[in-house]
Amino acid sequence: MSEQTEPTIHRGLAGVVVDTTSVSMVNPETNSLTYRGYPVQQLAAACTFEEVAYLIWHGELPDPGQLEAFTADERSRRAISPELQQVLLAMPTDCHPMDVLRTAVSWIGAADPTEEDASPEANLAKSVDLLAKLPTVVALDQRRRQGREPIAPDPELAYTPNFFRMCFGEVPGDDVLRAFDVSLILYAEHSFNASTFTARVVTSTLSDLHSAVTAAIGALKGPLHGGANEAVMHTLDEIGTADRVSGWLDEALATKRKIMGFGHRVYKNGDSRVPTMQAELDKITADGRAGDLRATYDALGAEMLARKSIHPNLDYPSGLVYHLMGFETAVFTPIFVMSRITGWTAHVMEQLAGNALIRPLSSYVGPAERAVPPRS
Ligand SMILES: CC(=O)SCCNC(=O)CCNC(=O)[C@H](O)C(C)(C)COP(=O)(O)OP(=O)(O)OC[C@H]1O[C@@H](n2cnc3c(N)ncnc32)[C@H](O)[C@@H]1OP(=O)(O)O
Numbered sequence: 001m002s003e004q005t006e007p008t009i010h011r012g013l014a015g016v017v018v019d020t021t022s023v024s025m026v027n028p029e030t031n032s033l034t035y036r037g038y039p040v041q042q043l044a045a046a047c048t049f050e051e052v053a054y055l056i057w058h059g060e061l062p063d064p065g066q067l068e069a070f071t072a073d074e075r076s077r078r079a080i081s082p083e084l085q086q087v088l089l090a091m092p093t094d095c096h097p098m099d100v101l102r103t104a105v106s107w108i109g110a111a112d113p114t115e116e117d118a119s120p121e122a123n124l125a126k127s128v129d130l131l132a133k134l135p136t137v138v139a140l141d142q143r144r145r146q147g148r149e150p151i152a153p154d155p156e157l158a159y160t161p162n163f164f165r166m167c168f169g170e171v172p173g174d175d176v177l178r179a180f181d182v183s184l185i186l187y188a189e190h191s192f193n194a195s196t197f198t199a200r201v202v203t204s205t206l207s208d209l210h211s212a213v214t215a216a217i218g219a220l221k222g223p224l225h226g227g228a229n230e231a232v233m234h235t236l237d238e239i240g241t242a243d244r245v246s247g248w249l250d251e252a253l254a255t256k257r258k259i260m261g262f263g264h265r266v267y268k269n270g271d272s273r274v275p276t277m278q279a280e281l282d283k284i285t286a287d288g289r290a291g292d293l294r295a296t297y298d299a300l301g302a303e304m305l306a307r308k309s310i311h312p313n314l315d316y317p318s319g320l321v322y323h324l325m326g327f328e329t330a331v332f333t334p335i336f337v338m339s340r341i342t343g344w345t346a347h348v349m350e351q352l353a354g355n356a357l358i359r360p361l362s363s364y365v366g367p368a369e370r371a372v373p374p375r376s
């Protein structure tokens with residue numbers, strides 16, 4: 001097809017199937033999501049995040065020996081170099097934490113002597129390395145903004161408790177740890193979403209894994225994608241109290257504002273992951289610690305459904321859960337990255353295994369061909 005003909009335009013690639021994948025399946029008809037064939041709800045109920053990371057990369061759940069080797073490898077890679085630490089400490093304290101993360105991944109790639117080795121073994125090692133180091137970067141960045149010294153990773157602790165300890169200096173109770181692990185499991189992978197597709201586009205040019213992840217972080221940052229979990233908290237703050245939801249929504253809808261944490265490109269009858277995350281939110285707020293925030297959250301969800309028939313997506317409960325765990329709002333999307341690194345890199349490896357350069361066509365609507373006028 002030439003670029004001069006008038007093809008059907010699929011703006012935003014909506015509804016376009018561009019390739020196959022064996023990493024995950026999103027099925028809006030049955031409202032289901034499977035990773036390598038396993039329903040995400042079952043994984044969230046039965047597994048740790050580390051087991052799910054292994055599954056996403058290897059295609060099978062680990063046996064005890066495989067899990068031990070995998071977690072030992074991850075724990076051994078958590079420390080970041082003094083040089084990277086210096087780079088991070090030199091970054092502006094008022095920039096977004098996603099900018100810090102993007103720079104960190106780019107720097108880790110530049111310092112990696114295996115950067116140009118695109119073998120599956122090398123790419124898997126780089127993926128585990130990023131999984132291990134991202135929490136260290138996120139926690140260090142959070143603490144430097146508070147004028148606090150970084151806390152070194154603890155190889156005795158699993159992924160989630162280690163992250164909490166590096167952020168807050170202590171490990172919370174099991175309910176909080178479990179809710180966080182569940183959020184990481186639910187965020188880990190979601191087929192050809194915008195950031196994963198970005199990673200695949202970069203990979204399709206035979207660029208390196210860290211370039212693909214750096215670009216994916218940029219795509220995830222936007223509020224129509226991963227940035228929505230932060231935007232949810234800004235919305236709840238802006239509304240203030242539950243009794244203000246109705247009036248706030250009147251005005252927001254009248255001015256055609258997108259309500260953050262609602263709607264989805266693929267799911268039109270509700271996000272398959274929301275009930276699982278909502279159940280964790282229910283447990284965390286059972287003691288009433290969320291106060292009116294929970295009532296505002298419930299009221300906005302109910303009004304969106306009643307007035308617009310639009311359901312919440314995963315970012316809606318996750319945003320509030322992370323807030324109640326004590327994380328600053330700007331850290332929510334970096335937490336998403338700590339999880340999605342698994343899905344992104346699985347797709348990088350899948351793309352490379354059967355690569356075709358991704359280069360769609362466009363329909364030209366600019367000026368007709370014309371001669372360049374004489375230049376004086
Ligand atoms: C992890 C994730 O990335 S999940 C997604 C996170 N993003 C958000 O929460 C941002 C808010 N949501 C949105 O902007 C959208 O729902 C998207 C971008 C996620 C999906 O968008 P699309 O598939 O392109 O749907 P589209 O924008 O065409 O919406 C269809 C209709 O529903 C409306 N709509 C969709 N989502 C919303 C929303 N959150 N608030 C208000 N109206 C909405 C649109 O205005 C449109 O109405 P119209 O037909 O009258 O113009």
Ligand SMILES: O=C([O-])CC(=O)C(=O)O
Binds near residue numbers: 189190194266313
């Ligand atoms: O699939 C999408 O378009 C967005 C999403 O929910 C995700 O990436 O988790």
